[in-house]
Amino acid sequence: MSRQAPQDMAAERASAEFDITELAHFYAGGEEKYTKLHKAYEFIKQDPELVVQPPRNILEFNRDEIREFTMGQIHRIAQMLISGEHDYEFVYHVAMAANIYNESFSMRFFVHDSLFRNVINMLGNKEQQDQWNEDIDKFRLYGCFAMTELGHSSALRGLETMATFDVNADEFILDSPNITSTKWLIGGLGQTATHAVVIAQTNINGKNVGLNWFVVQVREKGTGKLMPGVVIGDIGSKAGHNGVDNGWMQFRQVRIPRSHLLSKWVSLDRKGNYTPAPNPAVMYATLIPERLSLITVTTQMVSQALTIATRYGVVRRQGNKNQQIIDYQSHYVNLLPPIAFMFLLKSAGADIDKNFQILTSGGKIEDPMVYLNHMGEMHCVSASLKTMSGWYASDILEFVRRSSGGHAYSSYNAIANIIGDWGVMTTGGGDNQILAEQSSRFLLHRLEQKLEFDEFPELKFRPSCQYIADAKRYLEIPQWDVQDISLCSRDPSLIEEALNAILLNSISQKLKKGATHNDVLLEMSRVAQLHCATYILSVNVEKFGAPAPAEGSGFDVSVYSILQQMTILWAFHTLHTFSGEGVREGFLTPQQINDVEGYYMSLNKSLRPQMIGLTDAFGHPDFILKAPIARYDGDIYQPYFETVMTAPNSMGVPPYQEKYIKPLTGRPGKN
């Protein structure tokens, strides 16, 4: 047995029909990025401030330990950034590596480095940016993002924290009028932040002028003591991310200068004359990049889980014929489409990032009109993406757990930890159901514009709802005309067309005819997910739909070919998943969905031998994965056993033997 497992792993690796290293370069965003990230892995691997050194195990840390370790990582990387000893690019990759190693690092670091900074830059004026940016860069303050309240999350209009302008003192007075207005779940606030950007109702001259963002100092720098009138606590234990100090905060008549009202879009003069934003939506602009960051988080976390399940699946043998468990249909059909999803999402993510740069002129929104014109589309993409990939990832992680049997239940195989950390992704940063509704409403709006007024806005990038431009043609197709499903395996755009038609039928038939908005919420959620899955497909059909790579594209032929197969698999997966919709709309026949299912199954089967190569290309070193059952070399049982043996208090008589066990079993009996 002990020799069998490494041999199985080696054989699987050898069966990859593509250059694994080249695919790993693609997945990392290019060879240069790949090399830098792996240099960073080497750098952190033996550094006790960045990676927990054996025999200690980060998966065994309690809340206090993981809090301190996470802050230690941040401190270390901040010092590297401040000292200037290292190349910035190198430190950036060290931060990426630390972040892949410990998801808590990511969230705790980026509440300052991204969320706080983005609000200053996207909502603050030039002077305010100058005022804050240098201290942010140098970590001379630590920022956090105070939006959610105990009683209010997705519905921002209901927020209760109040900022009242005192014209005489030229100050705002922040106050928490009641318990439900307590700021809640704020990352970095519980133990770290010196400053917060706070969203609050704004009362000027006795009138509520709506929500605004304020910069508020919440702790003394250095000592960490709370500022007068600020009450802060940590919200304690959570299902995951226990390295992040999520906190709560109440204001008791806290005064801040008028200049701390972020004023890129609004203005308030000395006399209390207030000019609101041209469009209230700009006040939430920072939520779009927050959602888009989920692409990175998803590919980082879920690809680790998929690597664990795949590696365990090929070395675990079980059943009457002692076969590799991954060879069971019920196993590979549930793991392969998620693996394809990782590659396609990464690829779509690169495009979306480019579009976001156009939207925001590099993050600073220099041209408000460009921003406002593109924002609906960008919100739809980011919202449907968060819904679809957030929920799909939950399903994937649950399947990874199931497919790794009892060993998934051990904390030391990391799966439970990933699931715990993931949990917040479907509700934090906007509840997925609400986001799905918002994207569907946007699609319905665009479709109505097209059908009623033949309007379809021109954007500076290809929108995800491009298919709506062709809505009339699609809606006139009575039934999918592809009878020989195998054609789709050479031309995935045939499936893309079918999905566009199903989508448009859903939007036009179900969302429009909905008796009341509330009666089509589940339909809206399906539409948003299908929209996003189809968008990811369309981006990749454009890149990998041709029979071979374009000359000069720089693509290795074997890499192009496997990405093309991943695209085709995703096409079938999406059509298979949503085929019920197609049938109900009368667009697909029962024969077609039977054929799609048959083809989907055989496609999965044919790709089964590529799974180790594909997951190797995610490029996660063993110390990042942490799971002994996912060892690169396949030799899993001895390391797993050793990990368990070194767990604290795992051997010997328990401390409560005398108190609770001896009084029972210490009595004489027949045995």
Added chain:
Amino acid sequence: MSRQAPQDMAAERASAEFDITELAHFYAGGEEKYTKLHKAYEFIKQDPELVVQPPRNILEFNRDEIREFTMGQIHRIAQMLISGEHDYEFVYHVAMAANIYNESFSMRFFVHDSLFRNVINMLGNKEQQDQWNEDIDKFRLYGCFAMTELGHSSALRGLETMATFDVNADEFILDSPNITSTKWLIGGLGQTATHAVVIAQTNINGKNVGLNWFVVQVREKGTGKLMPGVVIGDIGSKAGHNGVDNGWMQFRQVRIPRSHLLSKWVSLDRKGNYTPAPNPAVMYATLIPERLSLITVTTQMVSQALTIATRYGVVRRQGNKNQQIIDYQSHYVNLLPPIAFMFLLKSAGADIDKNFQILTSGGKIEDPMVYLNHMGEMHCVSASLKTMSGWYASDILEFVRRSSGGHAYSSYNAIANIIGDWGVMTTGGGDNQILAEQSSRFLLHRLEQKLEFDEFPELKFRPSCQYIADAKRYLEIPQWDVQDISLCSRDPSLIEEALNAILLNSISQKLKKGATHNDVLLEMSRVAQLHCATYILSVNVEKFGAPAPAEGSGFDVSVYSILQQMTILWAFHTLHTFSGEGVREGFLTPQQINDVEGYYMSLNKSLRPQMIGLTDAFGHPDFILKAPIARYDGDIYQPYFETVMTAPNSMGVPPYQEKYIKPLTGRPGKN
């Protein structure tokens, strides 16, 4: 806000159209059981050995703390049983209450009290039962169940632990030949057990005669020291059940007397003459009750989660109209069918328990022929039930998590804890996928018997596959003939008929025609789930399908009526879930599934006001639920806030301020 929530809760409670207390009696298994359980709740509530007393919080306990507390509960209840001071029935209910309060108690207590005991009684002969039972009753030993090995779980034939008979010494020698043969994940073994029932390959006169069960002493009674040649450790941290000491064990030539070979079905004489069991299946008989216990676990744990989500859903207000979040279609449609499932599962479980008593003559298998004749059916029920309810419950818990937003992420609202504890249910006690295959194979076998030889065995109870007796009729129905779906709401047996037909089409078309067994595994998994969902429906249609309760049935009319509506909802839910199968088989038309979906949605909508009454009837006191967002009185925010404020280390400057924060933020800057 703070007044709104309790008012909302009171209004919801008032809207129940049935007698909540009467329904609670039904759910508890009768008024007597209800009263006893609630007396037990009163008894444990303020007892620090049975329930963690505020301000300490069990949801904050680390591994060492929950281990000790759980053993303390067991010690306390064992002493109550031993002393004889209390009525046995009362102690039994105290154990039930402790078990609902702390799922770890359940698992750790029942490995001794059920699993170990069942093996002795179902596989040991009369002398062996006499030898062990009294010590089991009196907790003078502590037993565990050693089946799973590090490298082997579902495929028992691959187990490697070896018991070699030494005819000269009249002893067996137990040995673990290699690392993968290490017994693994054994509940109660890590720190507690003095004895284990061990399944091992049996070598007699140099020949492997297959698997047998042995009783092995593993620790000295009283001191807890390991017996010679026995090496035991604890497997450490897990995703859940950290109060259970799951352990590993290796044998180094451990000698036990021949009389410790459990010999109800096999025999071995002094000279080494071995008689095997009449049917090897009897050796795994104890797995059936283990699986059936999942019914209890499911209804206990999942009903708590549903209570939490429902109560939070009615007091949380959010959205543009500040409505109760439970009023969103996406919310109640995902919670109501699971609520119905709890009632129907409980009701089906009572029937299955009765059947199990017939099967095993009260647990001791007095008539082997009755046992062998009924075992296939009972295995099919228990296996498909574990698969279907195990996976469905995972989905339900994930939805409960999503529907409780960010507050589900807090450990203090108990949802994360339930999910962690639940995780093991889909793999422990038989991997769900494997069990699904086994049930489907049984159904296919029965169908072939019927179609080819017109055989259908008569049993002493109505089997779950009764529909196969009518297979020919069902298979001749070309299409479902119900055009007016609303008829089904008065007669759910119409849906039962449709489901039977879909099932039989699936079994006969897809499982039979499967090119190879492996290519229909996913279909087998669907069939097993549909079989079980339909069985649960059929049991309840028989009980609640009539327009009104039978005279003398003792049913309150309002309770009967709501259970009838739950049955109808479950019928629609099952048909809606599996309608895709029906369409692909050509049995349902697109029009029919659209109508089913429409009716299903409106049925959910009409039952929405009953949700608080229904979840109240689960009967969980607040201290059992533990979640402040699920307070019975609806006043959630203040208690939640107080829980968070009393969490350890939740206020003040963190211990690492000087080391990691001050060096950054203590430096002068612009701000």
